[in-house]
Amino acid sequence: MKLIRLAIKQLRSRWLNSFLSIILLAFGVGIILLMTRFNEQYKAQMTNNLNGVDMVAGAKGSPLQLILSALFHADLPTGNVSLEDARKLIKHPFVKEGLTLSYGDNYEGFRIVGTEHAYIEWLKGNLKEGQLWNGKMEAVVGAELASIKNLNVGDEIVSAHGLVAGGDVHNENPYRITGILEANGSVLDRLILTATESIWAAHEGHDHAVEEEVTAVLVRFRSPVGFIQLPQFVSKQTNMQAALPKIELAQLYESLGVGIQTINGIAWLIMLVSGLSVFVSLYLSFKERKKELAFMRVFGASRTQMTVLVLLQSVFIAIIGFLLGMIFAVIGSNILTKLISERFPVHLNWFSFGRMELGIFFAVLLIALFAAILPAIQAFRVNISNTLRNA
Amino acid sequence: MLSTKGLEFSYTNGDAMVFPDIHLESKSNLLVLGPSGCGKTTLLHLICGFLNPQKGSIHINNENFGALSVSKKDAFRGKHIGVVFQQAKHFSGMNCLEHLEYASYFSGRKNKSDENRQLLNQLGLEASLKQQASSLSQGQLQRLNIAMALINKPLLILADEPTAALDDTNCERVIELLKEQAQATEAALLIITHDQRLKSQFQNQLSL
Numbered sequence: 001m002k003l004i005r006l007a008i009k010q011l012r013s014r015w016l017n018s019f020l021s022i023i024l025l026a027f028g029v030g031i032i033l034l035m036t037r038f039n040e041q042y043k044a045q046m047t048n049n050l051n052g053v054d055m056v057a058g059a060k061g062s063p064l065q066l067i068l069s070a071l072f073h074a075d076l077p078t079g080n081v082s083l084e085d086a087r088k089l090i091k092h093p094f095v096k097e098g099l100t101l102s103y104g105d106n107y108e109g110f111r112i113v114g115t116e117h118a119y120i121e122w123l124k125g126n127l128k129e130g131q132l133w134n135g136k137m138e139a140v141v142g143a144e145l146a147s148i149k150n151l152n153v154g155d156e157i158v159s160a161h162g163l164v165a166g167g168d169v170h171n172e173n174p175y176r177i178t179g180i181l182e183a184n185g186s187v188l189d190r191l192i193l194t195a196t197e198s199i200w201a202a203h204e205g206h207d208h209a210v211e212e213e214v215t216a217v218l219v220r221f222r223s224p225v226g227f228i229q230l231p232q233f234v235s236k237q238t239n240m241q242a243a244l245p246k247i248e249l250a251q252l253y254e255s256l257g258v259g260i261q262t263i264n265g266i267a268w269l270i271m272l273v274s275g276l277s278v279f280v281s282l283y284l285s286f287k288e289r290k291k292e293l294a295f296m297r298v299f300g301a302s303r304t305q306m307t308v309l310v311l312l313q314s315v316f317i318a319i320i321g322f323l324l325g326m327i328f329a330v331i332g333s334n335i336l337t338k339l340i341s342e343r344f345p346v347h348l349n350w351f352s353f354g355r356m357e358l359g360i361f362f363a364v365l366l367i368a369l370f371a372a373i374l375p376a377i378q379a380f381r382v383n384i385s386n387t388l389r390n391a
Numbered sequence: 392m393l394s395t396k397g398l399e400f401s402y403t404n405g406d407a408m409v410f411p412d413i414h415l416e417s418k419s420n421l422l423v424l425g426p427s428g429c430g431k432t433t434l435l436h437l438i439c440g441f442l443n444p445q446k447g448s449i450h451i452n453n454e455n456f457g458a459l460s461v462s463k464k465d466a467f468r469g470k471h472i473g474v475v476f477q478q479a480k481h482f483s484g485m486n487c488l489e490h491l492e493y494a495s496y497f498s499g500r501k502n503k504s505d506e507n508r509q510l511l512n513q514l515g516l517e518a519s520l521k522q523q524a525s526s527l528s529q530g531q532l533q534r535l536n537i538a539m540a541l542i543n544k545p546l547l548i549l550a551d552e553p554t555a556a557l558d559d560t561n562c563e564r565v566i567e568l569l570k571e572q573a574q575a576t577e578a579a580l581l582i583i584t585h586d587q588r589l590k591s592q593f594q595n596q597l598s599l
Contacts, residue, residue: 002496013484288483295480298439299539300469301497302462385441388476389432 028271029325425599
């Protein structure tokens, strides 16, 4: 106990050096924890947000763009397809269920989606108040959106063309809010849902002759055979493209993974630099501490005690650095959640302590102990006579 | 108590130093005088076990101290030998009471805080118990060092030029203190110095 107190005293007497080592370590730990947590959780949550959708069909273009826009409402639509093509696909015998989405309008930056009541079921949404839409120009809004824009049942909102605020306003055809959904962490929280016909109606007299078009078709397969048969059917028999979310997301994770690995690499480098800083701090201060160590030996302190004293200081830096790193990670995931939840329905867990955290802790401890090896050997080998003579 | 026989020591680049035999009984004092450079500090380091004699033996309290291993010497020194240096030293970030606490801790002896206070009071440091040692004056620090040398009730107190940095008044005071405290704890006192002022204060003297 006394030795631990002594180690802390010595760290405090060199607080600037100790602080630098701790901060560097904490940054490394924080970044690694944050990145690893982000990597695991956004994958899990995005996969969770597929809600059993096996295939998305839409206008030809980038399949990833189609997936991101139709499932996560995070990208621009690839264009529109005819209702006839969409119905042809939904009626295919390999399709268990299907529904259409029509989007491309917004209310002050929040997307308006024309669809069927089933869409809410697919996304496991529930009404908090009011009721679902019945006729044209009736809408249901997500919980987060309702609280941000302070919307209530009975309010009227005016849609605008495009997906960002400030487009052509469809003044002549406002939507009336009939219901508000409960928050459930899905994309529903930030959407305005209405009947497909409402979207067409909003564009009447604006685009003049409005064709019956939708933006995307979401499909659940009856059997795994669909994975082989249906994409071919779509590309041969309709004027649409088919995109398989699982495959597209796997590719997205892979390309994001490279970035995450790079950041992780940098974080490990920061931790190694911190180890170096621990080493330099212990090594350079050795000249002064050498006199103190010799003086302690005069009173009977053993060489082992002196070695442990040096190692303890390094272990403290590791422990404090790790804990501070955990705090950084909590703050970081909070900020990251705020930043990305506007575009992706991903909420990072603030705090967790599992195998990964334990592994990183031991890695940090190992780095710190490694940095202390040489200073610890020096402490063991202090020549009392020489040191006191020159003091 | 302390007896050395035929002690010899040489540094790698120097001639062998041969030291006269020393016999010191408990509760007695000895002043070892010699000009600088004659090996006074070497003799002290040999008796403290900081150096190993190349020839001869050192017996302390019937223990063949000179032949002990490094770790046994550390432990023995902690229990039985108190050392006061010419240059007073301190541990960083500690106040006076903590210095005594750690001096006992390192020796492996149980420490009582009222003992610490009492000793610091006797040495005139009662106003500085909680003061950081780094902010003490040189004279105060020297007295703290004496307290540290005494706290474990050693059998033998060794002092290396304890008065070299002090003026006449403080010199006399420190020597008085050392003698007094050695007597109080029934310890043998060995002072090594070139300070001629001390000559008149000791009956037993040895010249190197």
